[in-house]
Amino acid sequence: MNKNLLMLDLSDNLLTHIKKDTFIGVRTGVLDISNNKIVEIDNGAFKDMNLNHLFYYNNNDGVFVNSRYWYIDDSQIEVNCATQKTYRICIKGETLSSVDIPNKYSFSKSSLTSFVGWLITSDTLEIFDEKISAMGKYSEFLIHPESFEGLLNLENLILDVGPISLKENLFDPLISLNYLKIEIKYNPQSPSKYINNVLKTVPSIRVLEILNSDSINIYTFYGMQTKALDISYNKIIEIDNGAFKDIHLDHLYYHKNVGVFDNTRFWYIDDSQIEDNCLPSNKLEFTGDKISSINEYAFKGSNIQVFLKTLIIRKTIKSEFIIHPKSFDGLTKLENLELNVGLIQLKENLFDRLTSLNYLRIEIKYNPQSPSKYINNVLKTVPSIRVLEILNSDSLPSNKLEFIGDKISSINEYAFKGSNIQVFLKTLIIHKTIKSEFIIHPKSFDGLTKLENLELDVGPIQLKENLFDRLTSLNYLRIEIKYNPQSLSKYINNVLKTVPSIRVLEILNDVSINICNNPISNENSLPITGLYYTGGSIITLPTNALICLWNLEKLSISKTQLTTIEAGVFDSMTVLKYIYLAFNKLTHISTGIFNSLNNLITLELNHNKIIEIDDKSLIKSGNNNLQLLNLSYNEIPIIKKDTFESFKCSQLDLSHNKISHIEDNAFKDTDIHDIFLLNNAISDIKIKAWKIPLFTFVHVMKPSYFISFCSGKRTRVCDHSGSCEFKCIDYNSNPPGLG
Template sequence: MWWTVAFLSLSVWLLSGMTVGNADNPHGCQVWSPTEVKCAHTDLNEVPLDLPATILRLDLQDSRLKELRRHSFDALKRLQYLDLSWTRFEYVENGTFDSLTNLRTLNLSRNGLGDAQWFNITSSLPSLQTLVLSDNRLQQLNRWTFGDLHNLTFLDTSSNAIIVGECAFCGQQRLQRLDMTDNEISTLPSRLFHPQSELVLLDLSNNRLRDDVLAKEELWSGLARLRTLDVSLNYFSIPKFAQSFKNLTSLNTIYMSSNEIQQFLFQNIVPLLNAPIHDFILRYNPISIFEEGILLQLRHLRTLDLGKTTIPSSQLQKILPELQNTKIQKLRFETGPGNFAIDNTTFGRLPGLQKLRVHSSDVRVLKANLLIHSKNLTELVLGSNNISTIDEYAFAGLESLDILYLRSNNIQTLPDNVFNPLQALTYLDLSSNNLNTISPRLFKGLLHLHRLSLSSNGIVQIDKATFVGLNSLIRLDLSFNLFTTARNVVAPSVKSIDLSRNALTVLQRNDFQGLTNLVSLSVVGNSMKTIEPRTFQALGKLEELDLSLNGIATVTSRMFEGLENVTNLDLSLNDVTEIEPYGFYGLRRLRELVIRSTLRTIQSVQATLRICGRQPPLLLAVCVPQRMFSLSAAGFRSSGTSKDGSSGDGGREPTNGNNKGSGGGDKNGGDKKGQLCCPKCGDPCTHVETFVSSTRFVKCEKCHHFFVVLSEMDSKKSLKEQTAERQGKTKKPPPAPKKVWPWS
């Protein structure tokens, strides 16, 4: 294997409070009290017989119960809540739950229950209000399935494969919420609910229902209290609502997204006009005809979602002004073929509009006073259009706008004052346009701006004054542009900046002088080969630095000086072949260092791991060829010069080969033969043998410095390899890996 990932953790983790199963919590249970027992995720193969008779809640989910017997719950007459989900029991004895006369909530989801087992469960649960049967193997629902459960208010039968029979819920007059999603139901009987049903929410999504279901008069006649109807993910094409929908005077939310609706005709919608419809969700439908007059009659409408539909632009131009007669607050739409022009007459007067999304449409121009009458608008999304021109007064009157999203358009220039009216704006996205230059006055009025994205624009340079005065700006995205230097980016308040995928080849001192409050910096993928010493000296608050996917070959001495608060440093996917002494000098709080490269030579490993005299807990992730380090023996002199001529304790000259891992020196400079010494302070490490059998880390008792001690064998190998390198001899590369045939 070419690459080995080694995680060297020098931290101590204290784990406490993880006791499992004791005198207070028998059977490995998490909770065992007079009123509640929780034995979830255990290996229990039967219901404990010593359960307190006073408990109100019992949780046995994800246990290994194979069967439920009559005596399992005999003593639990006060029990109100029982969770048996994920238990996968195979047998339920008839009358098992007879004693649970006070049970209100029962969860039997994900058990593989079939119809035969179910009839052994519901024989006597008179107080049951909530029943969850999702993800089982139920196939038939008829008048006897829930016949004795007259107090049910919530029923979940989702993710089964049921066929709904006549009058399946006729006995559940108090049922308020019914979930039958994901059952492959193709039709519903005309008589299904109690004539005076109290049903409030009906979820029939992700089935195979067709237009005939909505047209059944008797089916809907008794649902006078229904508020939410979800028939998304079915097969409706030209929906026609039965006349009995006129009785649904409480219906306020209809979900019909992801169907096959092609035509929305006025005459088919008339029965809905008596209902106070607030939310109408029609996204992801291939609508080709949306007749005029429908929106005009939905006077209570607050949310209309026509996203991902194909309504022709010409039709939208006619129906959108009808929204003036509604109480619309949230509007989303996408147009079909044809240019869609937006001006101050497109929507009319919509004073209550708060969120507007026009996505993936052929909008090309934003004219003046576009939404002058929508002063309460807080979110405007105009992404993935063809906008190329924006009038200077396009956003006039939008003093409350908080989010403006102009991503993925064709904007090349912007008027200097175009954003001046947006006094409350906190998020501005101009990414994926063609803004080659940015006017230094463009953002001057955005005093509350928190996030700004200018990525993927081809910007070459930026004026120093561009972000000056934006004292609330925290996150700045300049990725995927053509910046060759970061020196002109002056944004004192910014805490996170992304300069990934630009044209930075060199980082120099003072490049980041204008980013003094920076906490996170990403310079990924810039083909950067050189970073001058002390480049990051101004970034004293920086905590995360990502330099991955560049061309850095050498971690030079004092490259990271000044980064005292950095905890995460990523140098992966570079061409690092050498780390000079004091390469990581100054990184006092480093916790994670990631290097993935063809690293072969490190001048001295203690210089690699030295963090300016103080070694914190450090996680070093190095992905390199099989032998991680090629270096000299573990003993080093306490003074002298390094091989490259530099002085200091990092990269000290190794002792001669005769010492074989011993070395160091006393305080007077004399050698103590046969004695291993700390390469930092020179103190003898008396607790370590001179000759070690395996390479390992050693901690100095005096200064608490960590360094590596090589075994005699590794020392010989290391010296031999370095000698071969000096003489120009190199190892032959290993052979190419053979093809491994797939398992057949």
């Protein structure tokens, strides 16, 4: 016998006495001696066995007062265990102490003799009811309408017992039944051969799973209505045309069957709703209020380690919940952990064992004295973590869903239809590192009526009319567009005009600016207040490019090949306040481009190739609210006398250019609080010759501020003494005074 074992299973035998030398020389992580007739266990019986778990529940009324002499810790002895689905769950007090899948398991005996505790495993039939004298494998299993009397709250019923003969009103007492798994004994003479005749009186049914069927005809589900139908893992070789007509299915599961079906288009169900590539369950869920902690090594040595990817523990009565760094020992495959249980005290290395953890949902007990009060100190050793959802006593489920990875290349139609995330999901982010064409359909977002923010950082997407119509609350969209000059949807306003809630649009890596088609009308206008172009090969900002954006307040075009701004492009932009055209290829500022922008607050043209500014091209008529004109990091060689004459703004940044000469009277009649000239080729500062007013500060000695994209624009402003501070022009509020 191998004396170094992972598990030694001696359950369901006739053991009465465990002697001191019974297991001498044997080493195993798990010893199962449950369901025997043990009345005596010698002192030292488990010495040197290196046990993690000893299962000895359901024995012969033995009361053991000498367990402290067995050479095993009390925390490792499991005496209170029950089976839930395929899992054996052991609880010690209020603490979850062990979870595994035993080699054999049964339902407990019941006075309802029609519910025999039994299970078919391979070719074995185990019976735990002395009233049954014989039963062959897949023998018929009998139930009656009265069998379920009183189970008013039952939602899920799994009858993995063999073929069952259908009878009218069989499930009528189950008024809350949502999910049914069953194998049907077909009787062509019975009125109940059609399952719709049996289930038509169960209006709550939503999911039906049928086992070991070999054919589906047009009458099998006639008259039924259900959202999901599971006929997977059967022996189906034939499905008739029209088999699923008028059922109104969202999902049909039929993987792992025998037949190869070439008539799916005649089934009356869309191909996108047919699921034929599914894996066995890798999810374990606890629901209830008996557990208040997870013991150390609760999962160690368990055979669920190899496949468990999702663990959910949910309590209705929230209280402090205790876990330890070793509570999850062995769960190296776990990707999703939801602890909806109450407050949890953070500890260093708490989740270190979960080397594959991607998603964590938790409510944190705050301790201001603990080094672990900052969650990054706890999760910094979990490099796989991507999504973190933090709850508190008053919180709702997370309203953000994020996918990161390169496995997704499209979103199916009805992917979210019927999902319970519809009621709260407000932000959906899909991010791919390897960009390629990504396919979505108008029905891809069906049901997401609460979604406000959609980020598709995935690669180019082909625009289609009505593509986002289902998103009736959409406020922010980030997208890369696949340009098709022949398509009517090449103009974005044709796609988004039916989304009245849209306010902010961010476009990635585009080749041209195609927002508005011409002529413009009220019907084609967009309510967008913020437009951001980032990256791509845009060369020109055409005259009519923005003509349908009457409410635009913020415009950003950066990191493109932009060289030309056509005259008149801003003429209709009466409410435009912020323009950011940095990091492009502009070389020339023409007269009249910005003259009509009377509400402009910031104009940022830094990090371009500007060499020439036409005379008086920056002088504006009407009210002047300009706070910042940023021309830094360009190639301006000279400031002419008419370039800024009578110009008014709070800050003018000309730093990091090639200015070697400023003509006399260049700043005559200007109203500028700060002028920045550092890092230019000027050798002599001529305040009087340039006609710089006495109230204007000229900064030439050191860097005075740095422009970056904050929520609006961040500026480091310096005073006369050289003291500097950061200020930010916030796009979401009235900008603070600068200078």
